[in-house]
Structures are given as structure tokens and as C-alpha cells.
Amino acid sequence: MARLLELDAAGALTTAHVRAGAQVGGVNVRTVWRWLEAARTEGRMERRPRARLELSDQDWEALAQAGGNMSVLHRHLKESRGEVPSLASLHRMVRRDLQAGRVLPDRTVVRREREKQQTRQALADLALASPRQADAAKEAALRLPRSAPTAASAVPPSGESGALAGVALPTGAQLVRTSSVRAVSEAVGQAMPAEGAVCVFGDPGRGKTAAVRMTLGEIPPGWKVTWVPVPVRPSVAGMRRAVLGALALPGRFPHTSALADAAVAEALGEARVLVVDEAQRLPVPCLEYLQSPWHHPGTRITLVLCGAGSERALSRLPQLASRVGA
Incomplete structure (x- = not known):
């Protein structure tokens, strides 16, 4: 097609050229003329992409709950999307995805996983919600009109717009509790009574820091939260200074490392969640420094520990990695 277009632009294109191109491509001559017209008017030399209906994870879960019954999936799609393909087309879509490697989970496994998720969320709510916040949530629920959407319960109790300190949101956006946020809440909620450790990792931009901030916005009374920023190319001295700065201790910076560590240990004597953001930058000596007050x-x-790749940094220090609960 590119060569035919060059000839067309030079005014040298003939029917013989088009006929030869059709013969080489194994298509009709009229098809080649139609392609040329599309290339002239749309600048397109490939086939127009066709809309392809994809099944979401929720659709696959509905199919698994129905034991693979396609009629049930067809009714589910009608209720959720309105316009759906025919049952035969739906069969072809599912067969295509299964041949591509998609696995249809067993109905019992799906039900068990849902029950586990509900149990984990209940544990997280019990670990992180204080009685005062629970009473406030009940009062807010009583004030809601009966026609209020149930999705409103997913918005965190951080203001009408879902604003949260340290998290920048586009205009009109709101924070909601996704399954990932609930997993972080569960992990941190279970680690707090045991004074354990949690590692939150994932691809950049996935919302790790936002999930941790949403979780720690609801900690019980008596706990404090300290965010320790990791400097670029950190050293032990730099991390010691970062921890002292995050704790905002009064007075001048101690002139020896022993005095600085003693001041940090004294400040960390009260219940506190120590969040180390961008933990993937930490070399082994800095991880050992963080482990020292934690074991005091x-x-x-x-x-x-939070950051994209923080699990790889943690694996360099097995004696700390082995103590991470989640």
C-alpha cells in the first residue's frame, strides 16, 4: 500500500499496478481501490480496529459462581450492561479467553475466597476503628436518607470530598476503599497489636502511599504516626538525621550517634507507626539501622516499609525480611 500511494502521489498509478497489488495480496481489485481511498482520506493503511467486547473480572467471577453456566452469565451481562451479544457470541468469547490461558475458578474456591475477604475486612475494621469513630459512623449512617447509594460507604471519613493529607486529587475525584486498600488496612491493623512490620510494594503510581495514608487516618487513640522520608542515596547518618527530623524532637541535633540513637529510642517508647516511604532506596546498612530501634x-x-521495589530492598536483609508479617 505504501508503494501504491507513492505512485499515486507521483501521478503514475495505473490500473495495472492496482491489479498486480490485488493479485499479490490475494484480494479483489475493488478492495485495493477501497484501501487506497481510505489511505488518501484517513491516512490509514491498516484495518480499522473492530470493537471487541471483553469480560471483566467481575463477569468471570459471576460465571464461576454459576458453575460455568453461560445462560446465567448472559442474564448477568443484560442486567449490568443492557446491550449484550448473543449467547453464541458469548460462548465464542469465553472459549477464546480460555484458549488464551484464562482459568475459570471452581465455584467452591470463589465462595471460599469471598468469605476470606469478608473475614479479613472485618479483622481490619476491628483493628483500626476506634469506638468513637464507630459511634460517629453509626450516627452518620442514621442521618443518611434511605435512598442514599450504598457506594457512599466506600468514601473515607476524611471530609466531604474525600481529601486526605499528603494525597493530591484531581478536581471532583474521591478516595474509595478498593480491595487493595482493604488489604493494606488489614495488614497494618494486624501488625499494630503485635508491633510487627509490613511491606507495601507495587508498580509506580498504583496508590501505595495513598492506601497507607487512608489506613493510618483511622488508627486507634494512643497511637502516633511518623513518616520518615528516605533521602536520595541514603547513608546511615542520613537516615539517622531523617528519623530525628521526622520525630521533631526538641533541642539541637545530638553531636554523637550514641546520643542520637538514645533520643530516638526514648521518643519511640510510645505506641507509634513508623512509615518509611521510598524504602526501595535503602541499602543494607540503613535497613539494619531501622531494625535496631524496632528491636529495642x-x-x-x-x-x-512502602515503595515500588521495597520488597527487593528488604530481601537483601533476611533477618529483617523474615520478621515482616505481610
Whole structure:
């Protein structure tokens, strides 16, 4: 097609050229003329992409719950989307995805996973919701009109717009509790009573920091939260200074490392969640430094390491990685 277009632009294109192109491509001559017209008017030399209906994870879950019954999936799509393909087309779509490697889970496995998720969410709510917040949530629920959408319960109790300190949102956007946020809440909620450690990792831009901030916006009374920013190319001295700066201790910076570590251990004697953001930058010496106050008998710390690739940094120090609960 590119060569035919060149000849067309030079005014040298003939019917013989089009006929030869059709013969080489194994198509009709009229098809080649139609392609040329599309290339002239639309600048397109490939086939026009065709709309392809894809089944979402929720659709596959509905199919699994129905034990693979396609008629049930067809009714589910009608209720959720309105216009759906025929049952035969739906069979072809499912067969195509199964041949591509998609696995249809067993109905019992799906039901068990849903029950586990509900149990985990209940544990997270019990671990992170204080009685005062629970009473406030009940009062807010009583004030809602009966026609209020149930999805409103997914918005965190951080203001009408869902705003949260440290999280920038586009205009009109709201924070909602996705399954990933609930998983982070569950992990941190279970680690806090045991003063354990949690590692939150994932691809950049997936909302790791936002999920941690949403979780720690609802911690019980008596707990404090300290965010420790990791400097670029951190050293032990740099991390010590970062921890002291995050704790905002009064007075001047201690002139020896022993005095600085003693001041940090004293400040960490009260219940506190220590969040280390951008933890993927941490070399082994800095991880050992963070492990030292966490293991100190006089401290009460829940350590949260957050960052894209933080799990790889953590694997360099097995004695710390082995103590991470989630």
C-alpha cells in the first residue's frame, strides 16, 4: 500500500499496478481501490480496529459462581450492561479467553475466597476503628436518607470530598476503599497489636502511599504516626538525621550517634507507626539501622516499609525480611 500511494502521489498509478497489488495480496481489485481511498482520506493503511467486547473480572467471577453456566452469565451481562451479544457470541468469547490461558475458578474456591475477604475486612475494621469513630459512623449512617447509594460507604471519613493529607486529587475525584486498600488496612491493623512490620510494594503510581495514608487516618487513640522520608542515596547518618527530623524532637541535633540513637529510642517508647516511604532506596546498612530501634526492648513500633521495589530492598536483609508479617 505504501508503494501504491507513492505512485499515486507521483501521478503514475495505473490500473495495472492496482491489479498486480490485488493479485499479490490475494484480494479483489475493488478492495485495493477501497484501501487506497481510505489511505488518501484517513491516512490509514491498516484495518480499522473492530470493537471487541471483553469480560471483566467481575463477569468471570459471576460465571464461576454459576458453575460455568453461560445462560446465567448472559442474564448477568443484560442486567449490568443492557446491550449484550448473543449467547453464541458469548460462548465464542469465553472459549477464546480460555484458549488464551484464562482459568475459570471452581465455584467452591470463589465462595471460599469471598468469605476470606469478608473475614479479613472485618479483622481490619476491628483493628483500626476506634469506638468513637464507630459511634460517629453509626450516627452518620442514621442521618443518611434511605435512598442514599450504598457506594457512599466506600468514601473515607476524611471530609466531604474525600481529601486526605499528603494525597493530591484531581478536581471532583474521591478516595474509595478498593480491595487493595482493604488489604493494606488489614495488614497494618494486624501488625499494630503485635508491633510487627509490613511491606507495601507495587508498580509506580498504583496508590501505595495513598492506601497507607487512608489506613493510618483511622488508627486507634494512643497511637502516633511518623513518616520518615528516605533521602536520595541514603547513608546511615542520613537516615539517622531523617528519623530525628521526622520525630521533631526538641533541642539541637545530638553531636554523637550514641546520643542520637538514645533520643530516638526514648521518643519511640510510645505506641507509634513508623512509615518509611521510598524504602526501595535503602541499602543494607540503613535497613539494619531501622531494625535496631524496632528491636529495642523499650520501643513500641509498627514498621511500615512502602515503595515500588521495597520488597527487593528488604530481601537483601533476611533477618529483617523474615520478621515482616505481610
